[in-house]
Amino acid sequence: MKSVIFIAPPAAGKGTQSSILMENYGYTHISTGDMLREEISNNTSLGVKANEIMAKGGLVDDEIIIGMVENKLNSVKGKPFILDGFPRTLNQAKALDSLLAKLNIEDIKVIYIDLDLETALKRTLGRVTCTKCGASFNLNNPDCMPKVKGICDNCQGELVVREDDNEESFRNRFETFINNTKPIVDYYKEHNNLAIIEPNNDKMVVATMIKDILNCE
Numbered sequence: 421m422k423s424v425i426f427i428a429p430p431a432a433g434k435g436t437q438s439s440i441l442m443e444n445y446g447y448t449h450i451s452t453g454d455m456l457r458e459e460i461s462n463n464t465s466l467g468v469k470a471n472e473i474m475a476k477g478g479l480v481d482d483e484i485i486i487g488m489v490e491n492k493l494n495s496v497k498g499k500p501f502i503l504d505g506f507p508r509t510l511n512q513a514k515a516l517d518s519l520l521a522k523l524n525i526e527d528i529k530v531i532y533i534d535l536d537l538e539t540a541l542k543r544t545l546g547r548v549t550c551t552k553c554g555a556s557f558n559l560n561n562p563d564c565m566p567k568v569k570g571i572c573d574n575c576q577g578e579l580v581v582r583e584d585d586n587e588e589s590f591r592n593r594f595e596t597f598i599n600n601t602k603p604i605v606d607y608y609k610e611h612n613n614l615a616i617i618e619p620n621n622d623k624m625v626v627a628t629m630i631k632d633i634l635n636c637e
């Protein structure tokens with residue numbers, strides 16, 4: 421099974437697909453946000469550095485992030501993993517390539533879910549989220565509707581529309597994502613390591629495409 425770098429615009433279902441890979445095939449989910457919190461709470465040298473920078477209102481630089489990714493990749497060695505939310509810039513993508521070469525990790529594929537703005541918008545405007553457990557449902561997709569209107573299937577919590585799920589803020593988020601990500605997508609395309617997935621409202625159809633690309637069994 422190949423490890424995967426997931427790149428997908430908001431509302432593409434990346435979280436859902438990551439969960440499927442974790443539950444069905446034992447993938448480890450690596451997100452830079454989680455890593456950062458972990459290093460800080462464990463008081464590692466990288467965590468202490470990152471904490472100092474953030475306390476001053478600064479952004480944690482690539483060197484620290486790459487160091488954290490290296491620690492994490494060393495800890496999951498041999499097992500397939502999902503890199504989520506990283507790389508975010510072309511420089512990070514190049515640094516990641518060097519790191520993977522250094523760690524002898526070759527079995528890795530970049531998957532881009534090519535969701536267009538209008539489809540993403542339709543999904544987002546139909547989305548409702550549970551105030552208790554965070555599960556999300558979608559009123560614009562028959563497969564993802566809650567069984568009872570306004571009530572979470574999992575925990576009976578209340579379902580609400582997220583504040584940032586309005587059209588204007590979503591269009592901004594989406595466009596920012598596309599602009600920031602395009603150089604990275606082009607970079608992986610040039611290096612022949614990119615698989616592009618067409619979106620589908622049935623998450624299991626997408627899951628099957630991903631499974632085939634990653635040789636999951």
Ligand SMILES: [Zn+2]
Pocket residue numbers: 550551552553554555572573574575576577
């Ligand atoms: Zn819930």
